[in-house]
Amino acid sequence: QKEVEQDPGPLSVPEGAIVSLNCTYSNSAFQYFMWYRQYSRKGPELLMYTYSSGNKEDGRFTAQVDKSSKYISLFIRDSQPSDSATYLCAFPYPYSGTYKYIFGTGTRLKVLA
Amino acid sequence: EPEVTQTPSHQVTQMGQEVILRCVPISNHLYFYWYRQILGQKVEFLVSFYNNEISEKSEIFDDQFSVERPDGSNFTLKIRSTKLEDSAMYFCATRDRGLYNEQFFGPGTRLTVL
Numbered sequence: 001q002k003e004v005e006q007d008p009g010p011l012s013v014p015e016g017a018i019v020s021l022n023c024t025y026s027n028s029a030f031q032y033f034m035w036y037r038q039y040s041r042k043g044p045e046l047l048m049y050t051y052s053s054g055n056k057e058d059g060r061f062t063a064q065v066d067k068s069s070k071y072i073s074l075f076i077r078d079s080q081p082s083d084s085a086t087y088l089c090a091f092p093y094p095y096s097g098t099y100k101y102i103f104g105t106g107t108r109l110k111v112l113a
Numbered sequence: 114e115p116e117v118t119q120t121p122s123h124q125v126t127q128m129g130q131e132v133i134l135r136c137v138p139i140s141n142h143l144y145f146y147w148y149r150q151i152l153g154q155k156v157e158f159l160v161s162f163y164n165n166e167i168s169e170k171s172e173i174f175d176d177q178f179s180v181e182r183p184d185g186s187n188f189t190l191k192i193r194s195t196k197l198e199d200s201a202m203y204f205c206a207t208r209d210r211g212l213y214n215e216q217f218f219g220p221g222t223r224l225t226v227l
Contacts, residue, residue: 034215036218041202041221041223042220042221043117043204043206043218043219043220043221044156044204044218045218046215046216046217049215088155088156096161096169097161097163097168097169098144098146098161098163098168098169100146100158100161100169101148101156101158101206101216102158103155103156103157104155105154105155106155106156
């Protein structure tokens with residue numbers, strides 16, 4: 001079983017749609033859950049991070065964690081063409097002295113105007 | 114807002130040549146990382162660096178790779194004898210103290226080995 005699984009997409013949605021992006025993980029020791037956004041040929045930039053199970057909201061973005069199912073989600077409300085990017089889930093590795101990240105493959109999202 | 118910078122943005126080299134990729138971390142950050150992303154694949158950890166020494170390295174980071182902070186500001190990744198399979202985007206990331214602080218990524222260097 002892979003440590004992190006993420007549907008690579010691509011996912012195409014019309015402008016204004018609600019988008020759901022998901023990752024599953026196998027390591028129950030993961031404690032922090034990060035979502036990065038990566039535009040084409042750019043470095044990843046942090047969108048949100050969560051620590052505990054439950055929801056965290058920031059504007060149009062909501063991060064959700066279900067530790068019992070080892071499942072995390074990122075919801076984007078009222079999606080915009082500028083949201084078109086690759087979304088990466090990332091997990092700081094708790095057994096690493098410097099908390100290297102374990103990344104998902106990324107889901108490519110395209111929001112159509 | 115402070116940012117991580119990387120040079121060059123694109124490097125083309127012949128197989129067997131040495132390349133040095135450069136990163137300028139955010140000042141006062143203490144932890145430094147190199148990640149690699151082969152086209153169409155996920156971002157993979159290569160190495161982490163703290164207190165002027167390697168803290169951790171992946172199995173990808175073999176003897177042909179090395180890192181250093183030659184002048185206390187730049188953070189470099191050297192590949193001694195490049196192979197075709199080294200072609201990838203290389204990202205530098207840095208973070209401040211604190212266990213789970215955000216890693217800030219640079220824009221990446223695209224390395225093409227011919």
